[in-house]
Amino acid sequence: MALQSTMKEKPIGITPFDQEWPVSDGHMGKNTSPFPRVNRFINRVLEGEFTVDHQRASLVTEAYQKYEHEPQVIKCALALANVLDNVEINITEDELIAGEMAAPMKAAPIFPEHSFNWVMDEMKHHPWHKRLHDRYYISKRSAKKLKDIESFWKGKSIDEVVISEMNEDELKGTNVGRGFYLLNLYMYGGIGHLQANYEKLFTRGFYGLKEEVLEKLEGLDKNEDPAGAKEDFYRAELITLEAAIRYFRRYAALAVKIAEKEKIPLRKQELYFIADNCKWVSTNPPRTFFEALQLLYLATTILLIETNGHSVSIGRFDQFMEPFYRRDIESGEATKEEIQELIELYFIKHLWWTKLRDRLTVIANSGRGMGGDSITLGGVDREGSDATTDLTFMCLDAIAHTRSGVPWVAVRWHEQTPRELKVKTANVIRIGTGQPKVFNDQAAIPASLRAGRTLEDSRNYHVVGCVEIDSGGKEYGWHDAAYFNIAKILELAINDGRCIGCGEHCDRWESCGEEGKRLGPQTGRLAEFNSFDRVLEAYDRQMEYWVDLMVRGIEIMDRIHQRLKPLPYLSTLIDDCTLKGIDVSAGGARYNFTGPQAVGVGTTADGMAAIKQLIFEEKKVTAEDLLNALENNWVGDEPLYALVNSDQVHHYGNDDDYADELAKFATDTYCKHVENRPNCRGGKYLPGIYSVSANTALGLTQWASADGRVALEPVSDCLGPVHTWAGSHDTKGPSAITKSVTKLDHIRAANGTLLNWKFSPSCITGETGRDNLIALIDVYFDRKGMHSQFNIVSRETLENAIKNPEEYRYLLVRVAGYSAFFVELSKPLQYDIMGRTELSFD
Amino acid sequence: MTNIQRFTVHDGPGIRTEVFLKGCPLNCKWCSNPESIKPNPEAGVYPDRCIGVEKCGFCLSACPAGEKNFLVTENNRVMAINRDSYTACLSCAKACPANALITWGKMYTVQEIVDTVLEDVPFYVKSGGGVTLSGGDPLVQWKFSLAILKECKEHDIHTCLETEQHVSPDILNIVYPFVDLVIADIKHMDPQKHREYTGVGNELILHNIAETAKKEMPLVIRIPVIPGHNDSR
Numbered sequence A: 001m002a003l004q005s006t007m008k009e010k011p012i013g014i015t016p017f018d019q020e021w022p023v024s025d026g027h028m029g030k031n032t033s034p035f036p037r038v039n040r041f042i043n044r045v046l047e048g049e050f051t052v053d054h055q056r057a058s059l060v061t062e063a064y065q066k067y068e069h070e071p072q073v074i075k076c077a078l079a080l081a082n083v084l085d086n087v088e089i090n091i092t093e094d095e096l097i098a099g100e101m102a103a104p105m106k107a108a109p110i111f112p113e114h115s116f117n118w119v120m121d122e123m124k125h126h127p128w129h130k131r132l133h134d135r136y137y138i139s140k141r142s143a144k145k146l147k148d149i150e151s152f153w154k155g156k157s158i159d160e161v162v163i164s165e166m167n168e169d170e171l172k173g174t175n176v177g178r179g180f181y182l183l184n185l186y187m188y189g190g191i192g193h194l195q196a197n198y199e200k201l202f203t204r205g206f207y208g209l210k211e212e213v214l215e216k217l218e219g220l221d222k223n224e225d226p227a228g229a230k231e232d233f234y235r236a237e238l239i240t241l242e243a244a245i246r247y248f249r250r251y252a253a254l255a256v257k258i259a260e261k262e263k264i265p266l267r268k269q270e271l272y273f274i275a276d277n278c279k280w281v282s283t284n285p286p287r288t289f290f291e292a293l294q295l296l297y298l299a300t301t302i303l304l305i306e307t308n309g310h311s312v313s314i315g316r317f318d319q320f321m322e323p324f325y326r327r328d329i330e331s332g333e334a335t336k337e338e339i340q341e342l343i344e345l346y347f348i349k350h351l352w353w354t355k356l357r358d359r360l361t362v363i364a365n366s367g368r369g370m371g372g373d374s375i376t377l378g379g380v381d382r383e384g385s386d387a388t389t390d391l392t393f394m395c396l397d398a399i400a401h402t403r404s405g406v407p408w409v410a411v412r413w414h415e416q417t418p419r420e421l422k423v424k425t426a427n428v429i430r431i432g433t434g435q436p437k438v439f440n441d442q443a444a445i446p447a448s449l450r451a452g453r454t455l456e457d458s459r460n461y462h463v464v465g466c467v468e469i470d471s472g473g474k475e476y477g478w479h480d481a482a483y484f485n486i487a488k489i490l491e492l493a494i495n496d497g498r499c500i501g502c503g504e505h506c507d508r509w510e511s512c513g514e515e516g517k518r519l520g521p522q523t524g525r526l527a528e529f530n531s532f533d534r535v536l537e538a539y540d541r542q543m544e545y546w547v548d549l550m551v552r553g554i555e556i557m558d559r560i561h562q563r564l565k566p567l568p569y570l571s572t573l574i575d576d577c578t579l580k581g582i583d584v585s586a587g588g589a590r591y592n593f594t595g596p597q598a599v600g601v602g603t604t605a606d607g608m609a610a611i612k613q614l615i616f617e618e619k620k621v622t623a624e625d626l627l628n629a630l631e632n633n634w635v636g637d638e639p640l641y642a643l644v645n646s647d648q649v650h651h652y653g654n655d656d657d658y659a660d661e662l663a664k665f666a667t668d669t670y671c672k673h674v675e676n677r678p679n680c681r682g683g684k685y686l687p688g689i690y691s692v693s694a695n696t697a698l699g700l701t702q703w704a705s706a707d708g709r710v711a712l713e714p715v716s717d718c719l720g721p722v723h724t725w726a727g728s729h730d731t732k733g734p735s736a737i738t739k740s741v742t743k744l745d746h747i748r749a750a751n752g753t754l755l756n757w758k759f760s761p762s763c764i765t766g767e768t769g770r771d772n773l774i775a776l777i778d779v780y781f782d783r784k785g786m787h788s789q790f791n792i793v794s795r796e797t798l799e800n801a802i803k804n805p806e807e808y809r810y811l812l813v814r815v816a817g818y819s820a821f822f823v824e825l826s827k828p829l830q831y832d833i834m835g836r837t838e839l840s841f842d
Numbered sequence B: 001m002t003n004i005q006r007f008t009v010h011d012g013p014g015i016r017t018e019v020f021l022k023g024c025p026l027n028c029k030w031c032s033n034p035e036s037i038k039p040n041p042e043a044g045v046y047p048d049r050c051i052g053v054e055k056c057g058f059c060l061s062a063c064p065a066g067e068k069n070f071l072v073t074e075n076n077r078v079m080a081i082n083r084d085s086y087t088a089c090l091s092c093a094k095a096c097p098a099n100a101l102i103t104w105g106k107m108y109t110v111q112e113i114v115d116t117v118l119e120d121v122p123f124y125v126k127s128g129g130g131v132t133l134s135g136g137d138p139l140v141q142w143k144f145s146l147a148i149l150k151e152c153k154e155h156d157i158h159t160c161l162e163t164e165q166h167v168s169p170d171i172l173n174i175v176y177p178f179v180d181l182v183i184a185d186i187k188h189m190d191p192q193k194h195r196e197y198t199g200v201g202n203e204l205i206l207h208n209i210a211e212t213a214k215k216e217m218p219l220v221i222r223i224p225v226i227p228g229h230n231d232s233r
């Protein structure tokens, strides 16, 4: 991929590299593309309502019934084939790249194999169109069709099997229990969090993939496969590949049909183009940029239909699309402008995909997009040289032009990243849509090496979903396995393994025997500890106990996914599944990881600091007083509440070693207990440190905490300092945050880390503002920080948006890992984002 | 000394650490930092943050004047300090858990200030920033400022001096070798008006600015627009 040697000129997009857009203009979001078709296309998509569609669920159920006695992998393949062959398909106005997710545009398909109870429960008792946010509509017909299949799935969906196979101990800390570590994503949904091997697909085409499987099938040694498992797997792969080919051809035929009736000659010609593209790439490797995009989009969509995973990512678009781009430009097949328009239309096609999430999940993971469909730009190539291409710039321009939050764009910076690319990145960030996020090769590559990937694969990493480093096309990383609240661990550590604030309000009140029984090991109460070290020891012991249980739970889920939901189509697109004859869900991939994340770093660090300083050093407060204050949710202890929230107590995020070292201890302890544990796919566990938006959900199940949080308030987000309702704990500005955060070991947190920044627009305007922003990122990266994201929005704007949502329909903000329309977010999340310290360095 | 602020971007190029030194020879009617005019630490009051004397009242009990303390309360909150009779012992500020009473003008040594400035060297390097001495007027405590500037130059840090220029030209001559950029405010061109608003005439200031310019010292002149004072033509 060392393209620079053949390209004499510096890479550049269709706008100058230092093109500026108005700072914090993100919410204007209308008609911002120079291409009228793109603007029409966006407006049309944004206007429509979201719906729920039954077709996928019905067709899958039909196949499951018909092929009940087939081996599971064959059954799954036939179910996918039944969907692809029979689901209704459409091509809409202005489209140039065809494809849908087994449901019309902005309609959510249903995945009963993963979970169905909540779908039925909500459809009947909590209608989606009555939600305050994340609203969906469903037709009477679709509702009836879903009801028809309800009885079939009873006891068969993955969630039900998982919960029935987990014992009381394994459940008590999870989302089904007290809720301080969340396993819900993979309990109720697919795994996703991967990238298909597009380079392979582009070189061989579906035909080539089929040949590879056929060869393996023919060469199969019966003695090596006595139970016929490999044979079944290969047959299943073939079934899905053939179904994929037919699916492409259905779109080709549809395009011809519409073209025949089309009156406008130009559109007629376009439709024939679509037909030719779909037909050609149904079996062959693409020849042009346009064909490659069609193949990329539809092949990915089939993955979504099969897996129900979010964060199915695109990977290094500016690398694997570059040969097509260059060939088209050199041969005159397309102009740069035409390719730019195609990229923008392709980006908007990501809005076709939507995922229905349950009503509890949407409190924390608000947003109706598919989620995590990430593209990675820039960085170094496999040899370690700068990999920037024209497409790097063109994709950033496309984000500036489309402003629809998708796909999620990550830009990799390294020591030799061209200044031009940094300027372009900063200018797009300053528009204020929260895009792109910036990754640091200097931290990500060592982290990837540490995880055990090769040097080449590490340099070639891409970003999956929100935060995670992944080796595209070769990895099944279970990157979003769990969110684990380390602040709750501190609570258990100071209260002898019991919850603080136990009472009837807790969902587990009955299962705990209405007496607040001990949840964790007996490690003593704060009042019994004679030194602060005892707190840290108790924290370590609680951590070990709870990480053990979390891992047991995740392993149960993993084995159930393997058993019930093999993924033969995905297996054809991830190395080395076909080679080994093992499904991707069962360890067929080259790299197999499991990544659970620690949440609440700031909350834990500040809680520890308050305990250490006030109880053990200054002796201003007794342990009993603090425990009582927490039990009473600070009521009657207002002075103490004010004190722990003031800068008289050491706080993480102020470049103050006292608190920062506690943050490091808190996260190192988590990493120590997670890293290197084996998983059941032959890989190992990798810890991450970030919350995305799980800090809101985890806060909702935790009582008051020693850092000055009141009950149910969110715990701190990602790597950020604490901001409680009483105020922000960081007072020293961005340079101090940078230094505090980079005292943690990002390379050890190999599943990824994240720091969210929020700037007021006024402090980064002008060239000076831009250059200061770049300098800030540069220093963060030199200090081995891994990843940063930015919100450029004033508190005032957010307050207005809460008051007048209609006027701010298009206001995009960064949640964490992703951008979403602010007015569509849940209230707790809106307030959490508003509360993050706005840095205005005046 | 009042305050050190890291990561400022408006007073001088790049990302800077700004050191605000107490003491100012002027007494502008519109000054936004009145605490910084007197050169000794004092207690400052933020009534919004007070959690209520009934729930807390730590400040009242801490005040050595006992019953006749200097704290002005209203609606259960501490609103102000009666500065006429007050002794600035700062006991109340030390007792307040909520930072409703705080100490303005912490005393720092040169070394403490320079240590803080050194924390952000990587940011200065990447952004072309450095340190800015501001005020009050940093030249009121010019020996102290000089010591800071010298230390910073030892570490190759870009230095910026924000001054009213109301000082003896000799002081400027001593300090300037350690300064890379001067920012000067001119509050009013008319000496009479200047005296009216700031308590001093502007003759010395204008003379110093002219001298500064002659020395080819990089100089930025800022004219604050104060409605009703100098915004007329």
Ligand code: SF4
Pocket (backbone or CB within 6 Å): A178, A498, A499, A500, A501, A502, A503, A506, A507, A508, A509, A510, A512, A515, A516, A517, A518, A519
């Ligand atoms: S001990 Fe009390 S608070 Fe903790 S899970 Fe049981 S009932 Fe809930």
Ligand code: SF4
Pocket (backbone or CB within 6 Å): B049, B050, B051, B052, B053, B056, B057, B058, B059, B060, B077, B078, B095, B096, B097, B098, B099, B100, B101
């Ligand atoms: S100590 Fe502070 S918070 Fe308490 S009453 Fe006095 S001013 Fe108010």
